[in-house]
Amino acid sequence: MSESSTTSPSYEMSSTKKEYEFIKEIGLGSRNLGCYVNGLWQGNGPVISSVNPANNQTIAEVVEASIQDYEEGMRACAEAAKIWMQIPAPKRGEIVRQIGDALRAKLHYLGRLVSLEMGKILAEGIGEVQEIIDMCDFAVGLSRQLNGSIIPSERPNHMMLETWNPLGIVGVITAFNFPCAVLGWNACIALVCGNCVVWKGAPTTPLITIAMTKIVAGVLEKNNLPGAILTTFCGGAEIGQAIAEDNRIPLVSFTGSTKVGLMVQQIVNQRFGKSLLELSGNNAIIVMDDADTELAVRSVLFAAVGTAGQRCTTCRRLLLQESIYHKVLERLLDVYKQVKIGNPLEKGTLLGPLHTRALRENFEKGIHKIKSQGGKILTGGNVIESEGNFVHPTIVEISPNADVVKEELFAPVLYVMKFKSLKEAIEINNSVPQGLSSSIFTHKPEIIFKWIGPQGSDCGIVNTLNLYNQLWERIAFGTRNQLWVVNLLFAQNNRLWQLF
Secondary structure (H helix, E strand, C coil), rough: CCCCCCCCCCCCCCCCCCHHHHHHHHHHCEEEEEEEEEEEEECCCCCEEEEECCEEEEEEEEEECCHHHHHHHHHHHCCCCCCCCCCCCCHHHHHHHHHHHHHHHCCCHHHHHHHHHHHCCCHHHHHHHHHHHHHHHHHHHHCCCCCCCEECCCCCCCEEEEECCECCCCCCCCCCCCHHHHHHHHHHHHHHHHHHEEEEECCCCHHHHHHHHHHHHHHHHHHHCCHHHHEEEEEEEEEEEHHHCCCCEEEEEEEHHHHHHHHHHHHHCCCEEEEEEECCCCCEEEECCCHHHHHHHHHHHHHHHHHHHHCCCCCEEEEEEHHHHHHHHHHHHHHHHCCCECCCCCCCCCCCCCCCHHHHHHHHHHHHHHCCCCCEEEECCCCCCCCCEEEEEEEEEEECCCCCHHHCCCCCEEEEEECCHHHHHHHHHHHCCCCEEEEECCCCHHHHHHHHHCCCCCCCCCECCCCCCCEEEEECEEEEEECCCCCCCEEEEEEEEEEC
């Protein structure tokens, strides 16, 4: 199934609910072709349904990619790469600037779609799209700063010239919890650096994949550029594996579970490719006894409950110094009772549904495991009987040594534990196999510098509150030995480089 225009067919929305009608404004219909190949929309794979997690009803249908679609798309993308890499970097930056402006024009429609299809509340959905716009702005400036170096030579009357060349094609495999922001983090940088992008969105959020692609495709078409500069596939594991195995893709960025990420890394390594992985998080917030406890409570609430606990940076472990343990815990239990649960598109909702029914079942299994390992449920711990995938936000009192604490439960479940000294708190923070984000609340400089130093948190992101109630952040998005921040996607002398 394919068509000759750059937009998929606009079918009448059969039995469309009023809350779904806005998707027409971003070029979506009741059935949508899920592959953008060489400037055309097509799809020859299975037909799947995009489901609203708030009621598990179908929003629209999508025709996924087949392997034949993938191969056709990759051939076109490889040809487009020969054109795109020769366009001067500032000109590439101008295209990315236009993409940012096109996203601004549809910000609220796209944000609403993220909220509808993924399940995060509307403010977070809009905020996610805004992240891509911000990345476009950053990348525009970067397009005029891709400088090389003149290096002194030990040979007389010689010099060494350093220049950076594009890789060619960057593969981006994104997850359901940030169905478009992760594309922006990768693609904006990749594009200004002269790389084409092959994107496989999450199988359960195909509509946002299509809507985002339509906007980028419109900018490329307006500028008489090959549509294959961005090649998009809606599909499952078969397409993801094809990207990981494809020698035409020197670098693959993968966001998802540690289990699948390890598989992707191994496949890419076997062909001497490069991978960027953003995987699990088991993040801790430490509250010292001198902290502003009200600020800490508000921060913990958003960090633990936001996106229904389905962020890799979600706070999963709360460490409270023993002298303030009961004070902070009582206040936190009070604010948890005030969390409004419901339709993520409705004003005032703070907690939407889990993304799928399977995740709701995993929540139930996780609660059972927590209880079997001595965890005490202080609030929540139950699913909400409804058509959607709603659960109660949960606080658990548990030992830091429990095996379940070492795992990532992708749900709004917060483990609370006490500590005596900073040394003990740091040991608990560093005791899990995941190391992504971490935070501490204190006013003492000596604690701050211990926390951000080599004997402090071992996470890629280290937050702290300083004496003036300002947030410090050591900016590096990643885990321990794998920093995932701004990556300049280039090859130099047949080697792959990352600049941080």
